[in-house]
Amino acid sequence: MKSQDIRSNFLNFFKEKKHTIVPSAPMVLKDDPTLMFVNSGMAPFKEFFLGNAEPKDNRIADSQKCLRVSGKHNDLEEVGYDTYHHTLFEMLGNWSFGDYFKNEAIAWAWELLTEVYKIDKNILYVTVFEGDKEDGLPMDQEAYDFWKEYISEDRILMGNKKDNFWEMGDQGPCGPCSEIHVDIRSDDEKAKISGKDLVNKDHPQVVEIWNLVFMQYNRKANGTLENLPNKHIDTGMGFERLCMVLQGVKSNYDSDVFIPIIREIETITNKQYGKNEKVDVAIRVISDHVRAVAFSIADGQLPSNTGAGYVIRRILRRAVRYSFTFLNQKEPFIYRLIDVLSNKMGIAFPELKSQKHLIENVIKEEEYSFLRTLDQGLVLLDRIVKDSKNKIISGEKAFELYDTYGFPLDLTSLILREKEFTLDETGFHVEMKKQKERSRAASQMSTDDWIVLSEDTKEEFVGYDTLEVNVQITRYRKVTSKKDGEMYQLVFDLTPFYPEGGGQVGDKGYLEDTHGDVVYILDTKKENNVIIHFTKNLPKHLNETFKAVVDAKQRHRTEANHTATHLLHQALREVLGDHVEQKGSAVHSKYLRFDFSHFSKLTVEELRDVENFVNARIDGKLPLIEKRNIPMQEAMDEGAMALFGEKYGDSVRSVRFGQSIELCGGTHVKNTSDIWHFKIVSEGAVAAGIRRIEAITSDAVKDFYHENNRAFYEMKDLLNNAKEPVKALQNLQEENSNLKKQIEQLLKDKAKNIQGELINELTEINGVQFLARQLDLDASGIKDVSFELGQQFDNLFLLFGTSNNGKALLSCYISKELVSSKGLNAGQIVKELGKFIHGGGGGQPFFATAGGKNPKGIDQALEKAKDYILK
Ligand code: ATP
Ligand code: MG
Numbered sequence: 001m002k003s004q005d006i007r008s009n010f011l012n013f014f015k016e017k018k019h020t021i022v023p024s025a026p027m028v029l030k031d032d033p034t035l036m037f038v039n040s041g042m043a044p045f046k047e048f049f050l051g052n053a054e055p056k057d058n059r060i061a062d063s064q065k066c067l068r069v070s071g072k073h074n075d076l077e078e079v080g081y082d083t084y085h086h087t088l089f090e091m092l093g094n095w096s097f098g099d100y101f102k103n104e105a106i107a108w109a110w111e112l113l114t115e116v117y118k119i120d121k122n123i124l125y126v127t128v129f130e131g132d133k134e135d136g137l138p139m140d141q142e143a144y145d146f147w148k149e150y151i152s153e154d155r156i157l158m159g160n161k162k163d164n165f166w167e168m169g170d171q172g173p174c175g176p177c178s179e180i181h182v183d184i185r186s187d188d189e190k191a192k193i194s195g196k197d198l199v200n201k202d203h204p205q206v207v208e209i210w211n212l213v214f215m216q217y218n219r220k221a222n223g224t225l226e227n228l229p230n231k232h233i234d235t236g237m238g239f240e241r242l243c244m245v246l247q248g249v250k251s252n253y254d255s256d257v258f259i260p261i262i263r264e265i266e267t268i269t270n271k272q273y274g275k276n277e278k279v280d281v282a283i284r285v286i287s288d289h290v291r292a293v294a295f296s297i298a299d300g301q302l303p304s305n306t307g308a309g310y311v312i313r314r315i316l317r318r319a320v321r322y323s324f325t326f327l328n329q330k331e332p333f334i335y336r337l338i339d340v341l342s343n344k345m346g347i348a349f350p351e352l353k354s355q356k357h358l359i360e361n362v363i364k365e366e367e368y369s370f371l372r373t374l375d376q377g378l379v380l381l382d383r384i385v386k387d388s389k390n391k392i393i394s395g396e397k398a399f400e401l402y403d404t405y406g407f408p409l410d411l412t413s414l415i416l417r418e419k420e421f422t423l424d425e426t427g428f429h430v431e432m433k434k435q436k437e438r439s440r441a442a443s444q445m446s447t448d449d450w451i452v453l454s455e456d457t458k459e460e461f462v463g464y465d466t467l468e469v470n471v472q473i474t475r476y477r478k479v480t481s482k483k484d485g486e487m488y489q490l491v492f493d494l495t496p497f498y499p500e501g502g503g504q505v506g507d508k509g510y511l512e513d514t515h516g517d518v519v520y521i522l523d524t525k526k527e528n529n530v531i532i533h534f535t536k537n538l539p540k541h542l543n544e545t546f547k548a549v550v551d552a553k554q555r556h557r558t559e560a561n562h563t564a565t566h567l568l569h570q571a572l573r574e575v576l577g578d579h580v581e582q583k584g585s586a587v588h589s590k591y592l593r594f595d596f597s598h599f600s601k602l603t604v605e606e607l608r609d610v611e612n613f614v615n616a617r618i619d620g621k622l623p624l625i626e627k628r629n630i631p632m633q634e635a636m637d638e639g640a641m642a643l644f645g646e647k648y649g650d651s652v653r654s655v656r657f658g659q660s661i662e663l664c665g666g667t668h669v670k671n672t673s674d675i676w677h678f679k680i681v682s683e684g685a686v687a688a689g690i691r692r693i694e695a696i697t698s699d700a701v702k703d704f705y706h707e708n709n710r711a712f713y714e715m716k717d718l719l720n721n722a723k724e725p726v727k728a729l730q731n732l733q734e735e736n737s738n739l740k741k742q743i744e745q746l747l748k749d750k751a752k753n754i755q756g757e758l759i760n761e762l763t764e765i766n767g768v769q770f771l772a773r774q775l776d777l778d779a780s781g782i783k784d785v786s787f788e789l790g791q792q793f794d795n796l797f798l799l800f801g802t803s804n805n806g807k808a809l810l811s812c813y814i815s816k817e818l819v820s821s822k823g824l825n826a827g828q829i830v831k832e833l834g835k836f837i838h839g840g841g842g843g844q845p846f847f848a849t850a851g852g853k854n855p856k857g858i859d860q861a862l863e864k865a866k867d868y869i870l871k
Helices: 003-016 043-050 102-116 141-147 187-192 239-246 259-269 277-298 307-326 334-345 356-387 395-405 409-418 425-443 552-576 604-619 632-638 698-718 725-761 779-792 816-822 826-837 855-870
Strands: 059-067 088-097 124-129 156-159 165-167 172-183 206-219 225-238 445-447 468-481 485-492 509-512 518-521 523-527 530-535 545-550 582-587 592-597 625-630 652-657 660-663 678-687 690-697 763-765 768-774 796-804 807-814 839-843 847-852
Touching: 003 059, 003 088, 003 102, 003 239, 043 059, 043 088, 043 172, 043 225, 059 277, 088 102, 088 239, 088 277, 102 141, 102 172, 102 206, 102 225, 124 141, 141 172, 165 206, 172 225, 206 239, 225 239, 259 277, 259 334, 277 307, 277 334, 277 356, 307 334, 307 356, 307 409, 334 356, 356 395, 356 409, 395 409, 395 425, 409 425, 518 530, 552 582, 552 592, 552 604, 552 652, 552 660, 552 678, 552 690, 552 698, 604 678, 625 632, 632 652, 632 660, 678 698, 690 698, 698 725, 725 768, 725 779, 763 855, 768 855, 779 796, 779 807, 779 847, 796 826, 796 855, 807 816, 807 826, 807 855, 826 839, 826 847, 826 855
Parallel strands: 124 156, 768 796
Antiparallel strands: 059 088, 088 225, 124 172, 165 172, 172 206, 206 225, 445 468, 468 485, 468 545, 485 530, 509 518, 509 545, 523 530, 582 592, 592 690, 625 652, 652 660, 678 690, 763 768, 796 807, 807 847, 839 847
16 A cells, blocks of 8 residues: 555545544644754644634644654664664644543544454554552543453553553643554564563564553642543554555654655665664654655744754754765765655645745755865864874864764764774763753743632634723743843733744733732733733732723834834745745844745845835835634735645734735734835845845834935044045045055065165074074065065075064974985974964965964074074
């Protein structure tokens, strides 16, 4: 059965069981501080399980993109070495939100596996939760009794909390689970040891394929469990593992999900899969990682230096490292796999097709820059090796390579081994541990449980229509972090404060109670569906009604920038073309930033056209027309731009100004004329194929013109109030360049004159014409003089020192004849004498210079020069 059919059979099966089929949610999470990426099928539905939101359907099935590379579920280091863990994988899932429970979940799983997919039931094992004393939980007898109807009891195994109690994170919904395992070993192997003894023992052919989670508890911050209001089913089946089983192969990588990618890697690198273990690991790593990186770029998460972007960058770098080391690839090539990948998976995940060029460009650029870094690292490693006296490289040095050049320990030690050097690995790990402790200390944060004041959990955002409203606090909690100290998070019954999102910053403002006591709201953020207000102090009278007031000035400026961002987006597509897609945006009160796909620098004319386009719409006084809570389809029919990144259950809001229609939850001016004016202040590249524009509006534009005006008058003043300042400046520049030329000529003449003087000062020592002295010429003057003298003597040794602006320079000239007859080396000499002037340098054996920051040391260096010819 082909992987395409395996996926659709799953979805069709559950469709027949009255499930609504929904597309995968984006893998990169927006509003969840506890999770960077979706790491299981249930993550996008977390709010439904917690009871913070209600799903439209209580039975759903899907195939969810998951990424397990950070946090509680991190499989990154396994990937490549085993044959059944991936970074990115698809999790097939069926869901019941307060509807069916264990009975149906177990019956349907069995029916699908044994009747639809026709898996032989004699290769299946199931597990049941054995109970746990610490949590006071009994064995899951209920599940055991259901299973017993389908499978012989010797194939039902008891599992502990680690394997059979599923938790998403340290907090949140959880419950006992039943796993289904397959044993795909040969009969010979089965005769030697029973599959029963290999379940959950990391055997590559006795693996878990499906986990049925019976969600019935919520784990609180203090570790205790409470019952969830409703019981749910959450199942997750590894799609790639299922393909392995149904296609009768022994490794996920031998299924048709991976084979086309592996064949392409073989063709490009001229290496064969299946011949050499190290090459195989590398090929598995690359074929896995290219999927993770491509999907995350398609989801809008580009590689970067922080947060989720940094995780993606590290995954790609891991792939480059393996291809560099084991496949001998010194040029970018991973980006060339995207073609095969998007052909293979583009039907189920259209974002791969529509963003193919961007994905290729970004990966190629990342590969280039990391390969360059690796090159620099290699040079540095060479130097470390050369300077080493005892053939041992310290852990500190290896850590520096790792930390600044991304040089992992295995690569460093491989190279060192080739050179017959050893590495202090223990020292490396000590440094690593120190750094981990440093960053842990910096990011430490503890979050208390919510203190609930009112059971009313409906929280309404009223900030589109008003900036001031009476509210009640429904719950609060304390959060302590190294960075911010103690802070309080408050949730209201309704709120005018806009929570950070869609690029727009969160509102600030204050709360005031009836006694006149005020606490300031320093920021507003959204956590899943809950709007959280941050304060430094807890209000005194928590149960009272408060007047909640948004900082109107900041909000209005932010709104002007947000509306201008929409107009800018429209302008860019108009001026540059339809290929322009939004890739990121930041809307602050002082400026806006917009990242978009485009392949070349914008010309001055294009920038002007874009500005004019936006300003024409500001002058056009276009009113805001918004539609709240409409279904996605309605917005699309209206002409809103199709965006990836919405997930099941999201209702949308459309925001329209003239012909600009976008899906947007942000706040906007009521009329474009409120923006007053739009001005681009910078344009540049952020990544391959991604440009960034920064711009300002309203008051900021006024400030900008005032500032420019002031600078202009200051300049005019300096030009003695010239009537035509530009011309005056040009004259000055011309005059300046003439003077420069004159000085150069004068210096040349001076050098000529000085030659005679220098010849007189030469002394003969050991058959060498020697001179070491201070010389008041610039670097090129000294070089000229040295080479002129060199033409007249073939046994010359010159060392000149000069100082200028607090900097010192040493130049050494040695006739080529002396270099070979006496083994003298100017490069070596200036390197050694450089220490007197606190600097260093180098060059060739017959001429070299050193720069330093201690002119006082020049005399000492000059004095030492004689030693070289006395030797
Ligand atoms: P394992 O013990 O094999 O790592 P798990 O207990 O971490 O699996 P779950 O969290 O229960 O797995 O996830 C549900 C299903 O997703 C598993 O039964 C498996 O088929 C699949 N799965 C889990 N992790 C991965 C991975 N890294 N790559 C591919 N499939 C995976
Ligand atoms: Mg796991």
